[in-house]
Amino acid sequence: MKTSLRLGLIALLSAPILAGTALAQSAIRIGLAEDPDVLDPTLARTYVGRIVFSSICDKLFDIDEKLAVVPQLALGHETSADGKTVTIKLRPGVKFHDGEALDAEAAKYSLDRHRTMQGSFRRGELSQVDAVEVVDPLTIRIVLKTPFSPLIAQLTDRAGMMVSPKAAKEAGDRFGQKPVCAGPYKFVERVQQDRIVVERFADYWDKANVSIDKITYVPIADSTVRLANLKSGQLDLIERALATDLKDIRASRGLKVATAYELGYQGLTINVGKGEAAKGPLGSDARVRQALEAAIDREALVQVVFNGEFKPGNQWVNPDNAFYQKSIPVTKRDIAKAKKLLADAGVKLPVPVDLMVPNNPETRQLAEVMQAMAAEAGFDIKIRVTEFATSLKEAEAGNYQAYILAWSGRTDPDGNIHSFASTGAPNNYSAYSSAEVDAALNDARTKNAMADRMAAYQKAASQLAKDLPIVYLYHRLVIIAHRDRLEGYRQMPDGLVRVVGLKVKG
Amino acid sequence: MFALIARRLLQLVPTVIIVSMMIFGLQQLLPGDPATIMAGEERDPEVIEEIRKQYRLDQPIPLQYIYWIKGVMSGDLGESMRLKEPVSRLVAQKLPVTLQLATMAMLIAILIGVPAGIISAVKKGTFWDYLVNIISLWGISTPNFWLGILMIFLFSVHLGWLPASGYVSPFEDPWQSLKTTIMPAFVLGNSIAGVLMRHTRAAMLQALSSDYVRTARAKGLGEKRVILAHAMRNALTPVITLGALEFGTLLSGAVLTEQIFTIPGFGKLIVDAVFNRDYAVVQGVVLVTSATYIVLNLLADIGYILVNPRLRA
Numbered sequence: 001m002k003t004s005l006r007l008g009l010i011a012l013l014s015a016p017i018l019a020g021t022a023l024a025q026s027a028i029r030i031g032l033a034e035d036p037d038v039l040d041p042t043l044a045r046t047y048v049g050r051i052v053f054s055s056i057c058d059k060l061f062d063i064d065e066k067l068a069v070v071p072q073l074a075l076g077h078e079t080s081a082d083g084k085t086v087t088i089k090l091r092p093g094v095k096f097h098d099g100e101a102l103d104a105e106a107a108k109y110s111l112d113r114h115r116t117m118q119g120s121f122r123r124g125e126l127s128q129v130d131a132v133e134v135v136d137p138l139t140i141r142i143v144l145k146t147p148f149s150p151l152i153a154q155l156t157d158r159a160g161m162m163v164s165p166k167a168a169k170e171a172g173d174r175f176g177q178k179p180v181c182a183g184p185y186k187f188v189e190r191v192q193q194d195r196i197v198v199e200r201f202a203d204y205w206d207k208a209n210v211s212i213d214k215i216t217y218v219p220i221a222d223s224t225v226r227l228a229n230l231k232s233g234q235l236d237l238i239e240r241a242l243a244t245d246l247k248d249i250r251a252s253r254g255l256k257v258a259t260a261y262e263l264g265y266q267g268l269t270i271n272v273g274k275g276e277a278a279k280g281p282l283g284s285d286a287r288v289r290q291a292l293e294a295a296i297d298r299e300a301l302v303q304v305v306f307n308g309e310f311k312p313g314n315q316w317v318n319p320d321n322a323f324y325q326k327s328i329p330v331t332k333r334d335i336a337k338a339k340k341l342l343a344d345a346g347v348k349l350p351v352p353v354d355l356m357v358p359n360n361p362e363t364r365q366l367a368e369v370m371q372a373m374a375a376e377a378g379f380d381i382k383i384r385v386t387e388f389a390t391s392l393k394e395a396e397a398g399n400y401q402a403y404i405l406a407w408s409g410r411t412d413p414d415g416n417i418h419s420f421a422s423t424g425a426p427n428n429y430s431a432y433s434s435a436e437v438d439a440a441l442n443d444a445r446t447k448n449a450m451a452d453r454m455a456a457y458q459k460a461a462s463q464l465a466k467d468l469p470i471v472y473l474y475h476r477l478v479i480i481a482h483r484d485r486l487e488g489y490r491q492m493p494d495g496l497v498r499v500v501g502l503k504v505k506g
Numbered sequence: 507m508f509a510l511i512a513r514r515l516l517q518l519v520p521t522v523i524i525v526s527m528m529i530f531g532l533q534q535l536l537p538g539d540p541a542t543i544m545a546g547e548e549r550d551p552e553v554i555e556e557i558r559k560q561y562r563l564d565q566p567i568p569l570q571y572i573y574w575i576k577g578v579m580s581g582d583l584g585e586s587m588r589l590k591e592p593v594s595r596l597v598a599q600k601l602p603v604t605l606q607l608a609t610m611a612m613l614i615a616i617l618i619g620v621p622a623g624i625i626s627a628v629k630k631g632t633f634w635d636y637l638v639n640i641i642s643l644w645g646i647s648t649p650n651f652w653l654g655i656l657m658i659f660l661f662s663v664h665l666g667w668l669p670a671s672g673y674v675s676p677f678e679d680p681w682q683s684l685k686t687t688i689m690p691a692f693v694l695g696n697s698i699a700g701v702l703m704r705h706t707r708a709a710m711l712q713a714l715s716s717d718y719v720r721t722a723r724a725k726g727l728g729e730k731r732v733i734l735a736h737a738m739r740n741a742l743t744p745v746i747t748l749g750a751l752e753f754g755t756l757l758s759g760a761v762l763t764e765q766i767f768t769i770p771g772f773g774k775l776i777v778d779a780v781f782n783r784d785y786a787v788v789q790g791v792v793l794v795t796s797a798t799y800i801v802l803n804l805l806a807d808i809g810y811i812l813v814n815p816r817l818r819a
Contacts, residue, residue, distance in 0.1 A: 035778060038590045045546045119557050121548040176590050192589060192596055193778065194673060194770035220671055220768045224655060229670045232662040389538035389783055396542070408547060419549075426549035 026504045027214040028486065030497060031226045031238035035193045035219040040176030041161035042113055042120045047408045047495075050158065051239060052217055055198050055499045056097075057181035058205075059160035060088060060107070061152055063411055067263075067322070067493050069152050073102060073162055073182060073205075083147025083448055090138045095203045096164035097186045104134040109165040111142070114158075118173070124426075125159040147446040149453065153412035184210045184500050193219060211503050230255065230481055236504075237482035237489070239497055243309035249481045258480045258491035261311050261318045263409025264416065268292075268370075268471040273431030274398030277354065281347040282401050288351060289468040291341035295377035296370055297333035302474050305365050310474045315461060316407075316416040318475035323413040323454065325461045338377035350380035356400040358388040363404050366473075395429045403429065406476075411494065413457065414445055421464060432469035436460075510811070514804050521800055526578070529792045530571045533785060539563070540783040544587050561587055561786075574789065583793070584786030586779075593790035596775060601794065603673060604771035607687055607694070607764075608756035612749065614695030615702055620745065622699070623706025627714060628733060638703065645700030654693045654766040661689065671768035690767040694760055698752045705748050709741035716740075742813050750806035754799035 036049035041057055044050075060074040075089040094102040111132045114122035128148035133141040144151070154160065167180035179187050184206070185198035196217040200210055218235065220226040223242045229235045231252060241249060241257075249255050270289055271278045281288045298312035314330045317323045342349065353374070357367040364385060371381040381402075386394060395403050407427075410416055418441050419425045423433040437460050444456035464470075478495035487503045541557040542549070558564045562573060577584055583593035619642075626638040662670035668685050676683040713719060714737050722736045723729075761773035768774075772791055779787035 037588050040590070043590065045544070045548050047547075119553060119560060121545065121550065121553060123553060124548065124550040173590060191599060191770060192591070193774045194768070218672065218768065221765055225658065225671065225766055225768070228655070228658050228663050232658075232666060232670045234662070234670050234672070387781075389536075389543045389781060392542065393538040426551055427547075 025213045026211065027216065028212055028236040028502075028504060029216045029218055029234065031229055031235040032217055032219045033223070033226070033240040034221060036196070036217075038176035039179045039187070039190070039196075040173075041158040041163065041179075041181070042117050042122055043173070043176060044158060045121050048219075048239075050494075051497050052196055052198075053158065053161060053181075054183075054496050055185040055215055056179055056183040056187050057158075057161040057163070058094075058183045059156055059158075060090075060162070061156045061160055063156050063492060063494060065490065065492060067411065069156055069411075072156075073107075073160075074155075077152060079448060083149070083446065084144045086142045086144070086151060087135065088140050088142065090140070091205060092138055094182055094205045096162075096167070096182050097180045097201055098164050098167050099203070100164045100166050102162055102182050103137050104140045105137075106165050107140050107162060108132045108134055109168070110162045111140075111159075113163065113168060122159045125154045125157075147448070149445060149448045150412035150414040153410070153415075156411050185215060188214075206500060209500050212499065215499060227481070230483065233483065235483075236486050237480065237497065239478075239480055239495075241479040241481045243306040243477060243479065246307065246309055246479060249479075254484050256482055256484050256486075256489075258482070258489055260478050260491045260493050260495060261320060262476045262478050263317075263321075263411065263494055264407040265313055265316060265318070265409070265475050266310075266366075266404070266406045266473050268473060269395070269403045269405045269429050270469055270471065271395075271398055271401050271403070271430060272467075272469050273433060274429075277398055277401050278431065280353075280401055281345065281351050282353050285345045285347065286467050287341045287345040288347060289471065290466070291338040291345070291351075291377060292353075292374055292379060293468060293471050294331070294334045294338035294341065295374045295379065296471070296473070297373055298330060298473055300333070300373075301366065301369055304369055305362065306474075306476075309477045309479075311477070312473070313475045314465070314472050316420070316470075316472065317413050321413070322450070323457060325454075325458055327458065328461050328465050333373070335377050342378050349378040350375070351378060353379055353381045354384060354401040355381050356384050356386050356391055356394060356403045358391050358404065359385050360388075367404060398431065405429065409494075414441075417441060417457075417460070418445070421460070421469065428469075430469035432467065434463060434467060437463050437467075511804075511808060514807060518800055518804070522797060525796045525800075526575060526793055527571070529789050529796070530574065531567075533788055534567055536780075536783065538783055540587060540785055543783045557587070574786075578793070583790035586784050586787045588779075588782050588784045588787075593786050596787060597790055597794050600770060600772050600775050600791075602675070603769060604757055604760065604773070606676065606683075607691055607760060607769060607771060608753055610687055610691035611694035611698065611756055611760075612753050614691055615698035615752070616749065618695070618699035619702025620706050623703040623745075624710055624733065624738065626703070627707045627710030630711065638707075642700035642703040645696045646704075647700075648696065650693050650697060651762045651766055653696065654690070654763055657689050657693065658766070673769050686767075687769070690760070690763045690769055693763050693767075694756060698756075701752065702745060702748065706741065706745050709744050710737060713737040713741040739813055743810055746806055746809045746813070750802045750809070754795075754802050757795050757798055 032048050032051060034048045036052050037044055037046045039052060041053060058073050060072060061069050062072040064070050073091055073094055075091050077086055077088045079086050090104060090107055096102060114120055115126050115129060128144050128146060129142055130145045131143045135141050162182050164180040168175050184201055184204045186201045188197040188199050190196045199214045204210055220229060226238045227241060227245055230238045249257055270282060272283045302308055302310045302312055311318055312330050313319055315324055355367055357363050367383045371383060374381050394400055407416060419427040421432055422438050422441055440456045440460035444453045447453050447456060480491060482489055485505045487505050488501045492498060541554045541563055545554050562570055574584060585592055586596060622638045626635040629635050658670045661668045668689055672686055674682040674686050719732060719737050722732045757772060760771060761777050764771045764773035776788060776791045
């Protein structure tokens with residue numbers, strides 16, 4: 001009797017506690033390295049913004065751990081034999097946060113908005129699209145001007161994000177203040193530079209895999225402070241932890257790390273064709289650029305500046321990428337070769353180089369190490385530390401000889417090279433121009449089969465390795481650190497933080 | 507006295523106009539095109555040209571100024587290019603935060619700096635004087651960011667007493683608000699306290715050696731009364747000026763501290779805006795800060811009159 005009474009009491013007392021746990025809202029806080037820009041997938045530009053989008057705006061397609069395209073809001077796609085039409089089947093029963101249905105009309109609206117809206121930064125990504133047609137309520141057909149194999153990869157990012165036509169029409173260019181999409185989380189509020197709050201969307205198409213009720217994104221620019229916040233439990237996850245903090249994070253109890261090599265690269269862009277600066281020995285003679293490359297020890301660079309955590313690289317994709325040309329491997333440092341190349345070029349030693357360096361501690365250190373390495377071969381690198389926005393302006397005007405410039409990377413290799421090496425392309429700061437490279441890069445765009453594309457890129461890569469308008473240096477490691485109460489975190493190669501499948505333990 | 511205040515108010519008008527021109531003109535000197543910087547990695551020349559048109563960046567600078575000032579007159583500070591939000595809304599979001607932080611910092615600075623200055627002046631040459639001097643020198647010479655990070659490691663990471671970052675409005679939760687702002691306010695107040703202390707000490711020493719203090723003592727007044735009612739009242743004039751100036755600086759200059767404690771105030775807003783060449787935001791924030799600065803100076807002038815009746819004439 002006594003025992004049962006005691007048990008009953010325990011049951012009675014614990015009932016509210018149990019109920020409390022069942023009802024408790026699970027919430028996590030994610031630390032971002034910057035404050036995102038406008039939260040409108042059509043107008044957005046920043047990498048950090050894409051992290052927030054991954055919780056509020058689903059895309060037609062997504063990528064998996066191996067960088068393969070997988071369906072998200074679409075069920076699949078089919079490209080016509082001539083490569084000029086792509087038919088996309090949509091997932092049935094998908095709703096936007098405002099309850100509107102995601103059908104073919106809505107998908108057409110979103111794609112057309114990306115293509116035509118004033119100030120749209122998606123226009124370039126979809127520039128090969130001629131028209132979007134509604135085939136049936138759950139099928140759209142994309143008609144292309146010319147075959148364009150990177151299209152589906154574009155649709156795994158912002159260009160593939162679907163917005164509620166009703167909300168977008170009402171809000172116009174203020175849509176970003178309260179985005180209404182079809183992602184796992186609904187936008188709740190934003191206080192600039194303080195927080196972005198999202199809550200679980202009850203009608204999400206994959207709701208079984210969403211268990212956390214609320215996510216708050218907090219921008220904290222200083223990486224030391226971001227890490228301190230994670231350690232103190234103020235944050236549950238931080239993005240872009242420093243490579244130099246990795247040892248400390250791994251040694252900290254209660255913290256876990258997830259990493260992936262970035263899709264982009266860090267490189268040394270060399271002015272080969274713009275203005276007076278390009279007329280120096282470095283810009284005018286490919287042998288001098290080859291000498292500079294031979295003088296740089298990428299392995300040592302990565303060891304000294306980034307504790308060996310980054311991956312040395314010599315192409316626009318990292319050595320693990322399927323599009324990496326294995327026939328053109330990363331070469332070892334060879335001072336004798338560098339000296340010989342300079343002698344062959346017949347240039348006066350030391351070769352002066354004006355190196356423009358965006359102002360942050362890591363790139364400054366990188367520049368100093370390269371300066372010392374190149375000096376041994378006969379280069380006299382003068383480091384010019386410049387504020388980032390100013391450096392872009394200088395690069396555009398051709399007021400530099402070499403420039404340390406990183407690229408965040410795109411899913412399809414086309415996004416890492418076409419705009420950088422094609423004649424007259426917007427990101428071609430080198431002012432490089434080669435008919436063979438142009439032809440090869442355009443060719444790769446029109447081919448769909450992997451082998452064909454590889455063959456085209458092989459041509460471009462071997463020419464670019466000789467001409468060196470960009471000396472690729474290394475690929476950064478995207479480091480995400482989180483508390484161990486967070487389970488189910490999977491790192492994708494694009495470095496973004498996906499929240500579907502995340503769980504809070506206990 | 508009212509005439510004096512009215513005259514000062516009238517002087518405000520040309521000051522604000524000149525300031526607005528300077529804000530507009532100076533930032534045009536920054537290299538880099540806002541539309542290009544805004545585009546970042548998405549460098550589509552056609553879109554960049556469109557944005558330049560949309561924000562009238564393709565028009566002559568004097569014309570751009572006229573458009574802006576016309577908007578300002580009607581209460582429209584423009585729109586942030588980067589965030590697509592009205593600048594007035596951003597200012598309204600941040601101003602209370604910065605004001606709260608600045609007021610708390612100033613309070614801490616005054617509570618530490620003024621009594622410390624008085625003590626060290628009165629006890630000149632003693633152990634207390636040296637102690638206070640050492641502490642104030644420490645306060646002045648400690649970099650804010652270093653002290654901030656140190657405090658985060660001690661109070662947030664190790665002891666877990668205070669949140670490392672973030673901000674809660676006092677209207678939402680006063681206790682939590684105090685907890686989130688006390689560290690940054692202390693960091694800011696600490697450096698000002700040192701400056702205030704040294705100025706108070708110097709002013710007090712001068713006052714204590716003046717004739718009227720000797721007279722007061724000769725009249726047989728108690729030491730407490732001599733110090734507090736006679737010497738201190740006169741010594742406070744330069745301290746008020748300094749306090750007002752420091753407060754003004756706090757409104758725009760808490761950049762590093764706000765960055766470290768992730769306080770969403772003016773400092774962070776303006777730094778981000780400068781690096782992104784978000785002109786409308788820079789202009790709006792600097793205009794509001796300078797207007798506040800000017801008003802604070804006016805208040806300081808009124809403050810002198812209140813403590814020093816000789817200025818009332």
